[in-house]
Amino acid sequence: MMKFVSVSVFSALISLPVFAQDYQDHDAGMLMNHGDGHLMDMAGGMVMGNNPDTLPGGCEKVAETKEITVHAGHKYAEKFPGRMFAFDTQEFQFKPCTKLTVHFINDDNVRHQWMMHGLPKYLYPKGMFHLEVSGPAKISGTLILPPGDKTYLVHCDIAQHMEKGMKAQLKVGKGDGDLPSIPNVTANIVQDDYKITLPELLAKAHEEANLPEPVEQPPVTTTKPIVVEEDNDFSGTTVIGLALGILVAPMLARKFKGMTVTEIIVYLFDLSKSLVQIAIETGQKLLKIIQKSR
Numbered sequence: 001m002m003k004f005v006s007v008s009v010f011s012a013l014i015s016l017p018v019f020a021q022d023y024q025d026h027d028a029g030m031l032m033n034h035g036d037g038h039l040m041d042m043a044g045g046m047v048m049g050n051n052p053d054t055l056p057g058g059c060e061k062v063a064e065t066k067e068i069t070v071h072a073g074h075k076y077a078e079k080f081p082g083r084m085f086a087f088d089t090q091e092f093q094f095k096p097c098t099k100l101t102v103h104f105i106n107d108d109n110v111r112h113q114w115m116m117h118g119l120p121k122y123l124y125p126k127g128m129f130h131l132e133v134s135g136p137a138k139i140s141g142t143l144i145l146p147p148g149d150k151t152y153l154v155h156c157d158i159a160q161h162m163e164k165g166m167k168a169q170l171k172v173g174k175g176d177g178d179l180p181s182i183p184n185v186t187a188n189i190v191q192d193d194y195k196i197t198l199p200e201l202l203a204k205a206h207e208e209a210n211l212p213e214p215v216e217q218p219p220v221t222t223t224k225p226i227v228v229e230e231d232n233d234f235s236g237t238t239v240i241g242l243a244l245g246i247l248v249a250p251m252l253a254r255k256f257k258g259m260t261v262t263e264i265i266v267y268l269f270d271l272s273k274s275l276v277q278i279a280i281e282t283g284q285k286l287l288k289i290i291q292k293s294r
Contacts, residue, residue: 047141048130049119052099056123058147059097066100068092070114072156072166073107080183083165085112085156090185092154092170096147103140104131111135113156116170120146149173 055062070087077086085108094100106112114131121127124143133139149172156166169179181188196204259267 045134045137045139046130046132047139048126048132049124049128049143050141051123051129051144052101052142054123054144055097056120056144056146059144061097062099062144063095063097064099066094066098067103068100069103069105071105071107072112072114075107077165077183080165083183085161085164085166086183087114087154087166087168090168090183092168093175094145094170094172096145096149096173098145098172099142100145101140101142102129102131103138104133105138106133106136109135111158112161112166113158115155115157116143117153117155118150119143119152145172147172149176151175151177151179153179 068089070089072085072087074085076088077083080086102114104112104114111132111134116129117127119127119129129141129143131139131141152170152172154168154170155162165183167182169175169182169185178186180186
């Protein structure tokens, strides 16, 4: 009986990590400060644009202090068909000039981000507030929201994570409208439709783009190009020329030995001149013989 109990207890202890998620806490106080609100550590935690103190222009004081906890992971996308990653919350709203602390918890074994765009660049480098963590972990950062009514994009900038669902909007004041394709908040720019056929999809795209109907073009007739067949066989003239070249080459090599290029050209010119003269004289003699024979 004791043996059975001991085995059961040992098995339960081994199984604990499976049921209890162990989050690494990237404490802001332990992160290295690289200036301009850029904090990071070697374990994959990073905060950019951390600003707990400086008021944005137009804010006379902090309107209120708020804290939120945002989870990110694959399991939060299960309620959104066709999506793979998501935040547990897709929309946030706060008063202008609110001091906001975000506790970002990554529930996956991959890297995720909570990145907010469009902030004033004089206060937030690159115009963004950015939390990032690798694997199951938690990281926190603080910013002071600007004045005015505006809607800000919040998303994960890891490749394809936003396209696969990890996207939200944060409204300051009343906001200035809704952003497209926020899961469970606004419709997608391109709606997924797994029933439509390719011809129907093309027709729909033409209709939405107000394109004219495609006009059938007459078949293009092409004339067959005339191919001139080359005779690949060696002609008699080619054979004779090759034979003469092989016989004369050694003689010319010996003749031209020690001569300059100019001397060779002069010699060849004189030789050609002599050969032409011999050909003319030979032709004249043959002509006289023919005339006498008549």
